[in-house]
Amino acid sequence: MSQGKKWQPLKKVGIIGVPFEKGQTKYGVSVAPAALRSAGLLEQLQEIDNLDVKDYGDIETTGPEKSLAVKNMEHLSMVSDCNRNLSQRVTEVLRDGRVAVTIGGDHSIGIGTVDGHYKVNEDMIVIWVDAHADINTNKTSGSGSVHGMPVALLVKEFSHYWPFLPTWDWQKLSFSIKSLGYIALRSVDHYERLAIEKYNVPCFAMEDVDEHGIKNSVHHVLQKLDPTNSRPIHVSFDIDALDALEAPSTGTPVRGGLSLREAIQLMEIVHGTGRLRAVDLVEINPAIGDECDRKRTIEAGICLVKAALGFSRKGSAPPGVKDLPIQDNQPKN
Numbered sequence: 001m002s003q004g005k006k007w008q009p010l011k012k013v014g015i016i017g018v019p020f021e022k023g024q025t026k027y028g029v030s031v032a033p034a035a036l037r038s039a040g041l042l043e044q045l046q047e048i049d050n051l052d053v054k055d056y057g058d059i060e061t062t063g064p065e066k067s068l069a070v071k072n073m074e075h076l077s078m079v080s081d082c083n084r085n086l087s088q089r090v091t092e093v094l095r096d097g098r099v100a101v102t103i104g105g106d107h108s109i110g111i112g113t114v115d116g117h118y119k120v121n122e123d124m125i126v127i128w129v130d131a132h133a134d135i136n137t138n139k140t141s142g143s144g145s146v147h148g149m150p151v152a153l154l155v156k157e158f159s160h161y162w163p164f165l166p167t168w169d170w171q172k173l174s175f176s177i178k179s180l181g182y183i184a185l186r187s188v189d190h191y192e193r194l195a196i197e198k199y200n201v202p203c204f205a206m207e208d209v210d211e212h213g214i215k216n217s218v219h220h221v222l223q224k225l226d227p228t229n230s231r232p233i234h235v236s237f238d239i240d241a242l243d244a245l246e247a248p249s250t251g252t253p254v255r256g257g258l259s260l261r262e263a264i265q266l267m268e269i270v271h272g273t274g275r276l277r278a279v280d281l282v283e284i285n286p287a288i289g290d291e292c293d294r295k296r297t298i299e300a301g302i303c304l305v306k307a308a309l310g311f312s313r314k315g316s317a318p319p320g321v322k323d324l325p326i327q328d329n330q331p332k333n
Helices: 029-038 041-046 076-095 107-118 150-154 156-161 190-198 206-225 260-273 291-308
Strands: 012-018 052-058 099-104 125-129 180-183 233-238 276-282
Touching: 012 029, 012 041, 012 076, 029 041, 029 099, 029 291, 041 052, 041 291, 052 076, 076 099, 076 107, 076 276, 099 107, 099 291, 107 150, 107 233, 107 276, 125 206, 125 260, 150 156, 180 206, 206 260, 233 260, 260 276, 260 291, 276 291
Parallel strands: 012 052, 012 099, 099 276, 125 180, 125 233, 233 276
Antiparallel strands: none
């Protein structure tokens, strides 16, 4: 894409549900797509001016599990099958000329969303918004849960750190770690920090956000990854990037995260570039916490998706209307 290209936000969006939780160990994250729809996600998006919203439904995630001889990778075959299906669906949505909005599900589904996006836009960049770096391998992971490994499974620079992974031949392993940046990290394992430093990944952890503010942090990451302002953007947003008080219903909450206002501003900045082409919202778990916790977390997630797709906190005038309605003062018969 040329440097002189004038980007405009897409006004068409496709929603993809991924009711998948085998990338981690806690029940409940698989019901998040249904919970978000039930809470009015689609209806609220349709209220955004001129936004064309299409729900592509849920992908198939319930295939049989195969026994694979790969150490410290739980449910590998199911993770692979889910992400293969998801990659195909993301590619379909993007080729329909829509922003692909994927609602998970745990963060292992980021493998499929990024792969599917890359197959359409090879010059894309990814902003990974998360409390965790998700760049462990099966050699460095303490849990064996694949939701802590998606970045390492995505980037071509890590290909020699993995054993042979059966069932994984569907992936186009060409995406570079040089096209990825982090925002909101605050729970990073030792080997993850080593990887970030080894590959000089642009990273604004929470201490950096505190020092520079969210606006400067986002702009810095965008400038590092895309100095010509010419590349499509993919935001993969784990709800635990928010402070645990803002989003308590998630499996691995960490105190000291983004406020909802900061996260909304992040999404508004990315929307304003005109280059946003894919958004993931993951790790909402309605089975954790009480009704107030669930409501708070789901509402936060909906606010983030709306901000990414053009909702204005300033409000917007009714389209095509030039004046306020005139009062009818004629006496009634």
